[in-house]
Amino acid sequence: MTWLRVIAASLLLVAACRADQAPRRRPPPGPPTFAVEIHVPERLTGVATGDVDDLGRPVRASCVSCHSLRDAAPIPTSMAALDEFHQGIQYAHGELPCASCHLAGPTPALHRADGTRVDLRDAITLCRQCHGPQATDYDHGAHGGMNGHWDRSVGGQTRNHCVDCHDPHAPRFQPSWPVLPPRDRGITGAAPRSK
Amino acid sequence: MSDPVETITPAAPPLPPALSYLRFLATALRRSFSGSWRFYAWMTVLTAIALVGLNGWGHQLQSGMQVTRLSDHVSWGLYIANFTFGVGLAAGAVMMVIPAYLYDDHDMHDVVIIGELLAIAAIAVCIGFIVVDMGRPDRLWHILPGIGRFHWPVSMLTWDVLVLNGYLLINLHIAGYLMYQRYRGRQPRKRWYLPFVFLSIGWAISIHTVTAFLYQGLGGRPFWNTALLAPRFLATAFISGPAFVIVLLHIIRWSGRLTFGDGPIRTLTSIMRVTVLLNLFMLMSELFTALYSGGAHAAAVKYLFFGLHGKHALVPYIWTAVALNVASAVLLFLPRTRVDRRWLLAACGCAFVGVYLEKGMGLIIPGFVPSTLHEVVEYTPSITEWKVTAGIWALGLLILTVALKVGLAMWTGRVRAPDALPVAADADAE
Amino acid sequence: MSGPSRRVALKVVGATLGAGAFAYAGQPVAQWAAGIDVDQVLQRHYKELTPEELAQILRRIEVETQKKYGVEVHVEDIPPQDGVSFGYALNLTRCIGCRKCAEACHHENNHDRPTNNSYIRVLEMQQGSFAMEHGTVDYDHAVPAPGKYYMPVQCHQCDNAPCVKVCPVEATWKERDGIVVVDYNWCIGCRYCEAACPYHARRFNWRAPEIPADEINPNQGYLSNRIRPQGVVEKCTFCLHRTRKGLLPACLEACPTGARVFGNLLDPTSEIRYVLEHKRVYVLKEELGTRPRFFYFFDK
Numbered sequence: 001m002t003w004l005r006v007i008a009a010s011l012l013l014v015a016a017c018r019a020d021q022a023p024r025r026r027p028p029p030g031p032p033t034f035a036v037e038i039h040v041p042e043r044l045t046g047v048a049t050g051d052v053d054d055l056g057r058p059v060r061a062s063c064v065s066c067h068s069l070r071d072a073a074p075i076p077t078s079m080a081a082l083d084e085f086h087q088g089i090q091y092a093h094g095e096l097p098c099a100s101c102h103l104a105g106p107t108p109a110l111h112r113a114d115g116t117r118v119d120l121r122d123a124i125t126l127c128r129q130c131h132g133p134q135a136t137d138y139d140h141g142a143h144g145g146m147n148g149h150w151d152r153s154v155g156g157q158t159r160n161h162c163v164d165c166h167d168p169h170a171p172r173f174q175p176s177w178p179v180l181p182p183r184d185r186g187i188t189g190a191a192p193r194s195k
Numbered sequence: 196m197s198d199p200v201e202t203i204t205p206a207a208p209p210l211p212p213a214l215s216y217l218r219f220l221a222t223a224l225r226r227s228f229s230g231s232w233r234f235y236a237w238m239t240v241l242t243a244i245a246l247v248g249l250n251g252w253g254h255q256l257q258s259g260m261q262v263t264r265l266s267d268h269v270s271w272g273l274y275i276a277n278f279t280f281g282v283g284l285a286a287g288a289v290m291m292v293i294p295a296y297l298y299d300d301h302d303m304h305d306v307v308i309i310g311e312l313l314a315i316a317a318i319a320v321c322i323g324f325i326v327v328d329m330g331r332p333d334r335l336w337h338i339l340p341g342i343g344r345f346h347w348p349v350s351m352l353t354w355d356v357l358v359l360n361g362y363l364l365i366n367l368h369i370a371g372y373l374m375y376q377r378y379r380g381r382q383p384r385k386r387w388y389l390p391f392v393f394l395s396i397g398w399a400i401s402i403h404t405v406t407a408f409l410y411q412g413l414g415g416r417p418f419w420n421t422a423l424l425a426p427r428f429l430a431t432a433f434i435s436g437p438a439f440v441i442v443l444l445h446i447i448r449w450s451g452r453l454t455f456g457d458g459p460i461r462t463l464t465s466i467m468r469v470t471v472l473l474n475l476f477m478l479m480s481e482l483f484t485a486l487y488s489g490g491a492h493a494a495a496v497k498y499l500f501f502g503l504h505g506k507h508a509l510v511p512y513i514w515t516a517v518a519l520n521v522a523s524a525v526l527l528f529l530p531r532t533r534v535d536r537r538w539l540l541a542a543c544g545c546a547f548v549g550v551y552l553e554k555g556m557g558l559i560i561p562g563f564v565p566s567t568l569h570e571v572v573e574y575t576p577s578i579t580e581w582k583v584t585a586g587i588w589a590l591g592l593l594i595l596t597v598a599l600k601v602g603l604a605m606w607t608g609r610v611r612a613p614d615a616l617p618v619a620a621d622a623d624a625e
Numbered sequence: 626m627s628g629p630s631r632r633v634a635l636k637v638v639g640a641t642l643g644a645g646a647f648a649y650a651g652q653p654v655a656q657w658a659a660g661i662d663v664d665q666v667l668q669r670h671y672k673e674l675t676p677e678e679l680a681q682i683l684r685r686i687e688v689e690t691q692k693k694y695g696v697e698v699h700v701e702d703i704p705p706q707d708g709v710s711f712g713y714a715l716n717l718t719r720c721i722g723c724r725k726c727a728e729a730c731h732h733e734n735n736h737d738r739p740t741n742n743s744y745i746r747v748l749e750m751q752q753g754s755f756a757m758e759h760g761t762v763d764y765d766h767a768v769p770a771p772g773k774y775y776m777p778v779q780c781h782q783c784d785n786a787p788c789v790k791v792c793p794v795e796a797t798w799k800e801r802d803g804i805v806v807v808d809y810n811w812c813i814g815c816r817y818c819e820a821a822c823p824y825h826a827r828r829f830n831w832r833a834p835e836i837p838a839d840e841i842n843p844n845q846g847y848l849s850n851r852i853r854p855q856g857v858v859e860k861c862t863f864c865l866h867r868t869r870k871g872l873l874p875a876c877l878e879a880c881p882t883g884a885r886v887f888g889n890l891l892d893p894t895s896e897i898r899y900v901l902e903h904k905r906v907y908v909l910k911e912e913l914g915t916r917p918r919f920f921y922f923f924d925k
Contacts, residue, residue, distance in 0.1 A: 020672040029706060029892070150887055151871030177723075178764065180728040191261050191264075261831040271820060331812065333661050352815065353793045414823065
């Protein structure tokens with residue numbers, strides 16, 4: 001009788017056991033075909049007017065809206081000489097004078113150390129001149145925020161421009177207030193309550 | 196005292212084995228529900244407590260484990276603390292078996308069954324604590340070998356499942372076999388219980404070693420990650436087990452259900468004298484290692500004994516535990532204790548409570564404080580946790596009471612099958 | 626009444642009262658048992674499911690989520706890719722401790738709202754010390770504060786993970802692309818993995834998560850951010866419902882300073898490989914031998 005019971009029990013166990021399915025796999029990623037886009041921040045294409053439109057959005061004026069109508073003043077030597085839309089700029093970028101980056105001329109532009117003209121949108125070129133280590137890190141994705149894909153065979157990446165985080169006139173990264181303080185039981189000591 | 200002696204002369208021809216076994220079970224069941232008014236009162240109180248625990252567990256099942264005061268920082272608490280202590284108690288029950296069978300201590304033979312029945316009740320308590328600590332007890336089948344997925348031999352928890360259930364089955368077999376043979380008035384055959392007895396001795400050591408290894412193997416928890424944990428577990432098991440059994444033996448003797456000499460009590464007391472000192476020595480060793488070298492690894496010990504960063508909830512518990520252990524050591528060595536039963540019982544009480552505090556809250560909680568990111572988060576159990584804990588201990592006592600009542604009645608031959616052969620008055624169960 | 630029949634009568638009364646007390650006390654257990662979904666209880670381990678069974682289970686989860694949270698979600702199962710092995714690095718010079726990564730994780734992974742649960746825990750550390758004893762988690766002032774640096778900690782997807790070793794039912798395992806995952810429908814909630822993890826990476830669902838319907842992220846993965854049931858353990862999965870599709874994890878996208886770097890360790894041109902080859906990277910608690918895939922580095 002015992003051997004019958006043993007067989008019945010083993011059959012039951014065998015029926016209940018199941019082998020693993022073959023693991024599902026997908027092919028490896030392909031070569032990167034999508035580009036890395038660099039975001040162009042608003043600051044490089046215009047100035048804030050201080051006004052808001054009917055929907056409450058701040059109104060920005062593009063550079064050409066004034067610079068195409070009249071001649072630009074000469075590059076000042078100090079902040080006090082700024083007037084109209086460029087008043088009130090805080091300056092804290094070392095001992096650099098305005099002319100070491102800004103190029104005099106009818107349209108706003110920048111210049112490299114050897115005098116080559118650089119469009120405002122390509123301001124990164126200037127940052128790279130002095131901030132080499134950060135620039136190398138940036139090129140390899142180790143500095144500065146990004147959105148999109150790590151796998152550029154599937155989609156592209158958008159990277160922050162230097163100016164997205166660092167105001168060129170006062171580049172220090174501004175402090176902020178931390179979000180989402182932990183409220184688990186370890187911190188509050190109490191059972192979680194509904195909000 | 197009110198159980199009548201059942202008739203000895205066979206009144207009917209013997210039943211076939213299966214039916215006879217069923218009658219044995221039916222008799223055991225019937226005997227579990229009848230007794231003196233004291234028995235009824237005791238069982239009613241225990242049942243009431245067990246039902247309170249059941250209700251508390253039900254709330255936990257419905258609302259989730261948020262009804263406990265556990266957190267992601269201290270994720271094991273009262274339940275696992277009691278589980279750990281319960282495993283020690285179950286292992287300690289084997290303390291009766293070793294002298295009886297390894298050293299041929301004939302005095303012990305009379306009372307060995309008590310240790311086995313205690314082991315069964317203690318394992319039931321351990322299983323109870325595991326089930327209530329699980330987040331998803333409805334998925335218990337996942338851990339069954341061959342049916343679920345059993346991560347053996349890598350996960351120490353799977354070893355624990357095997358050894359604890361194995362220990363339960365071994366003891367159920369030994370106790371059940373001996374009881375059944377006595378019930379039938381037959382001589383128990385050595386080959387059906389002696390190998391299991393020797394197996395249970397090694398197995399008892401293994402249950403507590405495996406449970407210690409559960410904690411010992413975690414590199415991220417420096418308070419537990421010490422080679423001394425398994426030896427300390429065994430030492431404390433062999434304090435709590437004998438302490439409980441000595442008290443139990445006194446109660447049984449007082450009830451008159453079994454007569455035995457002083458031999459067993461003296462043997463167990465001698466064992467306790469050694470293990471209490473061993474435990475204190477190992478405690479000293481742990482304290483020295485942590486406090487002499489200092490550093491972050493000593494933080495848990497500092498928290499436990501002296502408090503850390505203003506948090507000191509466990510300090511009174513551990514010092515009480517140490518004081519109780521020292522008191523029991525002193526009491527056990529006083530000459531008065533050999534003579535005065537009350538001093539012995541006091542020593543056992545001190546030892547039992549001291550080990551309960553030290554091994555329960557004094558072992559599990561400091562493993563989590565400070566957390567792995569060095570946050571100090573304290574833990575005190577909630578009312579629901581206390582209810583469930585009390586309920587499970589009440590269930591264990593219920594099982595123990597019934598097991599002893601029925602078991603001792605059958606062991607001493609007071610309850611026998613109608614077709615049992617008459618057994619000679621001085622027959623031994625060898 | 627004579628002796629025996631009084632005894633019997635008392636026993637009957639006692640038994641009836643007992644049965645009544647048992648039924649009353651056991652009500653919550655009975656209610657819980659009645660509410661159990663049999664299909665879910667009998668469900669087998671993820672690795673043993675055929676594609677059809679898995680598809681059925683995903684549909685069932687979508688239906689349950691709709692019923693419980695009132696929102697339509699889409700739960701997918703995305704297998705790992707060959708030739709991909711994920712790594713993550715964190716630049717401690719750039720981290721400012723704003724906890725936006727923790728917030729992004731909170732929203733992306735459908736975490737419980739009242740506890741602000743997140744897989745990421747950010748420590749504010751003292752400059753000049755690696756000692757976590759001097760770290761705080763609930764700092765509440767403008768960041769970065771002077772004299773401090775910030776260290777976010779999340780699951781390191783260790784190559785020698787203690788959590789994988791200790792799970793008694795193999796509910797957690799390491800996938801071929803390096804991510805350590807949990808089958809939430811297999812986990813029995815014993816919390817051994819939570820005790821074993823040296824990095825406080827695991828979270829337990831002490832109750833079912835509470836999330837308002839309009840905040841639920843409907844793009845869910847079976848092994849990652851689908852809304853977990855009560856009583857199971859969960860952890861960071863490197864957003865595998867995103868990263869296995871080639872996207873960046875949510876925490877990285879939210880980081881305003883670009884302190885986080887993620888990619889395929891097997892691709893020599895990846896950003897993560899650049900960091901490992903050119904920066905002085907280290908891992909937490911290296912002496913434990915867990916071999917994490919989460920690396921910390923300073924720029925200076």
